[in-house]
Amino acid sequence: MPTVKATTAVEAKKIIQEHNSSGKTIEVLGQGSKRTIGRCIDCDNQLDLSGLTGVNFYEQSEMVVSAKAGTPVSEITKVLAEGGQRLAFDPPSYAALLGSSAEPSIGGVLATNLSGPSRLSKGAARDHFLGVEMINGRGEQIKNGGRVMKNVTGYDLCKLMAGSWGTLAAMTDVTLKTLPIQESRVTLFASGLSDESAVQFMSVALGSPFDVVTAAHVPGRSQTAVQIEGLEKSVAYRIEELKLALASFGELETIGNEEGDAFWVEVREVNSLLSKKDIVWKVSTTLTAGPALVNELKKQGDVAAFYDWGGGLVWIGLDENQSGLDIRAALALVGGQALLFKAPEDIRKRLDVFDPLAPGNRMLSEGVKRAFDPKAVLNPGRQFEGI
Amino acid sequence: MLQLPEADPKIVSRKAEIVSALRSLISADDAVIDKEDELRPFETDGLAAYRQMPLAVVLPSTTEEISAVLKYCNDQRVNVVARGAGTSLAGGALPLGDAVILGVSKMKSILEIDYDNRTATVQAGVTNINITNAVSPDGFFYAPDPSSQLACTIAGNIGMNSGGAHCLKYGVTTNNVLGLKVALMDGSIVEFGGKHLDANSYDLMGLFIGSEGMMGVVTEITVRILRSPEGARPVLVGFNANEDAGACVAAIIASGIIPVAIEFMDRPAIHAAENFTNAGYPLDVEAMLIIEVEGSDEEIDDQLGKITSIAKDFNPVSLKVSYNETESAAIWKGRKSAFGAVGQISPDYLCMDGTIPTSRLPEVLKGIQAISDKYGLQVANIFHAGDGNLHPLVLYNGNKPGELERVEEMGAEILQLCVDVGGCLTGEHGVGIEKRDLMPIMFNKDDLDQMKRLKSVFDPQWLLNPAKVFPLEDGQVAKMEAA
Numbered sequence: 042m043p044t045v046k047a048t049t050a051v052e053a054k055k056i057i058q059e060h061n062s063s064g065k066t067i068e069v070l071g072q073g074s075k076r077t078i079g080r081c082i083d084c085d086n087q088l089d090l091s092g093l094t095g096v097n098f099y100e101q102s103e104m105v106v107s108a109k110a111g112t113p114v115s116e117i118t119k120v121l122a123e124g125g126q127r128l129a130f131d132p133p134s135y136a137a138l139l140g141s142s143a144e145p146s147i148g149g150v151l152a153t154n155l156s157g158p159s160r161l162s163k164g165a166a167r168d169h170f171l172g173v174e175m176i177n178g179r180g181e182q183i184k185n186g187g188r189v190m191k192n193v194t195g196y197d198l199c200k201l202m203a204g205s206w207g208t209l210a211a212m213t214d215v216t217l218k219t220l221p222i223q224e225s226r227v228t229l230f231a232s233g234l235s236d237e238s239a240v241q242f243m244s245v246a247l248g249s250p251f252d253v254v255t256a257a258h259v260p261g262r263s264q265t266a267v268q269i270e271g272l273e274k275s276v277a278y279r280i281e282e283l284k285l286a287l288a289s290f291g292e293l294e295t296i297g298n299e300e301g302d303a304f305w306v307e308v309r310e311v312n313s314l315l316s317k318k319d320i321v322w323k324v325s326t327t328l329t330a331g332p333a334l335v336n337e338l339k340k341q342g343d344v345a346a347f348y349d350w351g352g353g354l355v356w357i358g359l360d361e362n363q364s365g366l367d368i369r370a371a372l373a374l375v376g377g378q379a380l381l382f383k384a385p386e387d388i389r390k391r392l393d394v395f396d397p398l399a400p401g402n403r404m405l406s407e408g409v410k411r412a413f414d415p416k417a418v419l420n421p422g423r424q425f426e427g428i
Numbered sequence: 429m430l431q432l433p434e435a436d437p438k439i440v441s442r443k444a445e446i447v448s449a450l451r452s453l454i455s456a457d458d459a460v461i462d463k464e465d466e467l468r469p470f471e472t473d474g475l476a477a478y479r480q481m482p483l484a485v486v487l488p489s490t491t492e493e494i495s496a497v498l499k500y501c502n503d504q505r506v507n508v509v510a511r512g513a514g515t516s517l518a519g520g521a522l523p524l525g526d527a528v529i530l531g532v533s534k535m536k537s538i539l540e541i542d543y544d545n546r547t548a549t550v551q552a553g554v555t556n557i558n559i560t561n562a563v564s565p566d567g568f569f570y571a572p573d574p575s576s577q578l579a580c581t582i583a584g585n586i587g588m589n590s591g592g593a594h595c596l597k598y599g600v601t602t603n604n605v606l607g608l609k610v611a612l613m614d615g616s617i618v619e620f621g622g623k624h625l626d627a628n629s630y631d632l633m634g635l636f637i638g639s640e641g642m643m644g645v646v647t648e649i650t651v652r653i654l655r656s657p658e659g660a661r662p663v664l665v666g667f668n669a670n671e672d673a674g675a676c677v678a679a680i681i682a683s684g685i686i687p688v689a690i691e692f693m694d695r696p697a698i699h700a701a702e703n704f705t706n707a708g709y710p711l712d713v714e715a716m717l718i719i720e721v722e723g724s725d726e727e728i729d730d731q732l733g734k735i736t737s738i739a740k741d742f743n744p745v746s747l748k749v750s751y752n753e754t755e756s757a758a759i760w761k762g763r764k765s766a767f768g769a770v771g772q773i774s775p776d777y778l779c780m781d782g783t784i785p786t787s788r789l790p791e792v793l794k795g796i797q798a799i800s801d802k803y804g805l806q807v808a809n810i811f812h813a814g815d816g817n818l819h820p821l822v823l824y825n826g827n828k829p830g831e832l833e834r835v836e837e838m839g840a841e842i843l844q845l846c847v848d849v850g851g852c853l854t855g856e857h858g859v860g861i862e863k864r865d866l867m868p869i870m871f872n873k874d875d876l877d878q879m880k881r882l883k884s885v886f887d888p889q890w891l892l893n894p895a896k897v898f899p900l901e902d903g904q905v906a907k908m909e910a911a
């Protein structure tokens with residue numbers, strides 16, 4: 042597939058305009074780190090935005106950063122760290138899990154709306170997405186939102202771009218909210234809990250007034266963890282209070298900044314916790330429903346799983362010979378959504394990668410696609426056949 | 429003066445037939461209103477300078493009734509304006525002469541509270557405060573807290589993507605909603621989201637929230653509820669110069685502390701609020717900040733200690749830490765009634781709602797003062813300083829001929845200033861009719877057309893709240909097909 046590189050928004054616009062005129066399709070790529078997630082598509086050309094990089098501005102006191110969409114997340118993280126801040130939705134890198142060497146770009150992270158463990162309390166990528174400039178499928182340059190945190194001027198297209206997987210427009214510039222890196226972070230670990238009591242453990246912690254930021258359960262390691270962050274004194278106080286509230290769950294251990302961070306990186310990047318699984322599903326469900334889902338699946342096959350987001354995000358790993366396991370049928374019993382996150386190509390061609398849409402939602406989604414990209418030139422079929 | 433499109437005489441002449449058809453779709457006896465005196469309460473909203481009697485009002489009790497009303501109106505090409513409590517300050521709920529008002533005031537049930545998953549599912553007409561009231565006995569709350577929360581409905585909050593004083597920490601409506609049930613104009617019922625986080629498809633919920641009643645009518649909402657903090661207390665700091673207050677806010681945020689709220693008031697706002705409430709505000713200052721933090725008593729002391737020591741670098745002329753609930757309530761009372769207080773010192777006021785990059789505050793306040801001098805109309809400024817949302821309240825007398833026009837002209841200049849420094853036309857009140865004609869300041873034709881195309885996806889005939897958000901062309905709604 043021929044690659045066309047755009048290093049400016051104007052170039053990207055020109056390329057998309059040409060495709061819109063000719064009706065040729067084009068695959069939109071940032072750094073390409075998530076190319077193997079989603080449906081397999083076969084476009085006439087590839088639009089490479091990896092050269093569209095650089096931080097446009099960073100204003101520490103306004104908690105806002107703006108960058109070209111192809112900028113590697115690590116570059117942004119570095120600039121923010123100099124101001125003592127970060128992207129609080131914890132942008133993940135799945136490079137190891139997906140066996141890719143590419144670094145995620147900020148545009149890619151937003152286009153897929155993928156967020157790490159602190160999504161639970163701080164919101165998803167979409168919640169931190171303040172402004173966008175993009176080229177729609179018609180080749181028109183569109184802007185929406187801005188650089189300020191509160192903005193309801195017109196419809197919120199940033200939300201729509203988040204999670205559209207490049208099927209509506211190619212983003213060229215994005216603006217995000219930042220938050221301070223907290224002075225102190227402490228993780229509280231329990232061990233030996235069943236999935237059910239782990240979910241209860243997390244639920245008690247999250248239902249407490251002590252501002253838990255992340256909560257995960259890794260059965261394979263017999264670890265259940267919740268994290269607190271803030272000013273040092275306040276963290277010390279809240280950890281003690283949490284220990285009291287969670288005393289009935291057995292012995293608890295606290296671990297400070299670095300070592301605790303390492304655990305959350307593992308949870309965020311998934312790979313080391315579901316190692317060697319050929320197939321990985323990302324399941325979003327009601328916080329307390331995860332164990333029932335996993336139990337149901339375990340009756341049917343060999344399943345590895347761990348829980349993030351207080352139980353609301355279940356990562357499920359399967360061997361290739363278990364690919365027939367019907368995750369969505371089991372999920373239908375408790376409600377939620379399942380994304381086939383990693384699988385060999387033939388399986389991704391055979392199964393629905395994204396949840397099939399209800400008829401009304403399908404109709405609206407088709408309409409939204411047409412409103413941005415009437416000739417379906419951008420990433421056609423990346424999420425849904427025909428969209 | 430803002431224009432509304434003229435009512436379609438063909439629709440108006442069919443009023444009796446439309447009203448009787450609506451009656452046949454709705455079970456409650458009192459749910460279709462068509463008499464002039466009973467329609468009166470619906471002729472305006474929080475933007476009271478504008479009034480327009482609707483054709484009729486219908487107050488359904490269920491999602492199915494809403495769907496039936498919409499389907500009928502869609503088939504008959506009758507305009508519909510959805511309405512919550514009618515507190516919109518942007519004219520978002522203002523009727524059209526040929527429109528049916530679809531109010532959700534009969535849909536007040538809390539359907540489910542799920543503490544384990546920390547969600548509440550409610551009908552669209554539940555007021556914002558009643559969500560918190562339903563869960564507060566168990567120590568929980570619903571975070572977005574518009575000052576109008578006693579009256580405004582969650583439906584209206586969804587329509588406008590409303591914010592509140594505490595959204596610096598907790599976010600606005602869109603960050604706190606998990607799922608919506610929506611009736612579309614063709615009568616179909618769709619669901620977005622649920623009790624789980626994040627969609628694996630287009631974020632239609634994110635698109636819907638803040639779409640000002642133009643895409644569909646929300647009937648049920650699932651929101652995230654949060655455990656209340658152990659406590660919260662503010663500190664009040666007065667400054668001799670707006671610059672000092674602005675720099676103090678920047679320094680607090682740069683230090684890594686994110687208070688739950690940082691509210692700014694300028695001299696006229698302070699004086700109006702103090703006269704009205706005797707909150708104990710300092711009257712000899714140019715600017716004042718209310719900075720609130722949460723946690724246990726010790727945590728609050730620790731944070732307020734850090735904040736006050738930062739504030740001391742910016743020449744504070746008064747500094748008052750609240751040590752108990754009574755003192756906190758007094759500090760907040762003045763701020764919370766500030767709009768009402770301004771209403772007391774002037775026959776009318778226009779509440780503006782721009783957002784600016786926070787660091788530009790001093791310069792913007794100077795600019796507003798210059799505009800105020802030019803027009804000879806006084807302004808009081810209230811500012812959510814942490815997130816840059818500025819509410820200049822322009823005082824005027826609507827009975828003076830021509831004064832409303834002048835106020836609007838002046839308001840447009842203020843908003844132009846907000847946009848010029850990198851901000852936007854509206855931070856939380858919405859565009860409605862009020863800022864409709866200013867949209868081209870921020871957006872070019874392609875930007876606006878892209879939004880209009882989305883409107884057409886949801887409502888191809890442009891029957892839902894059609895005259896809002898987008899500038900009219902030759903006095904007519906300027907539609908745009910989806911593709």
Ligand SMILES: Cc1cc2nc3c(=O)[nH]c(=O)nc-3n(C[C@H](O)[C@H](O)[C@H](O)COP(=O)(O)OP(=O)(O)OC[C@H]3O[C@@H](n4cnc5c(N)ncnc54)[C@H](O)[C@@H]3O)c2cc1C
Nearest residue numbers: 512513514515516520574575581584585587590591641646
């Ligand atoms: C004194 C005062 C203080 C205020 N303070 C704040 C504040 O702090 N923060 C803030 O953000 N706002 C504030 N507002 C503005 C206003 O209260 C909010 O915009 C509020 O969300 C409107 O709610 P409502 O129920 O009154 O809706 P309405 O005014 O009835 O409608 C608002 C919009 O929502 C649409 N709508 C209504 N129902 C539905 C439905 N079922 N489905 C789809 N769309 C619907 C309407 O068509 C309209 O466009 C204030 C207003 C006043 C008068």
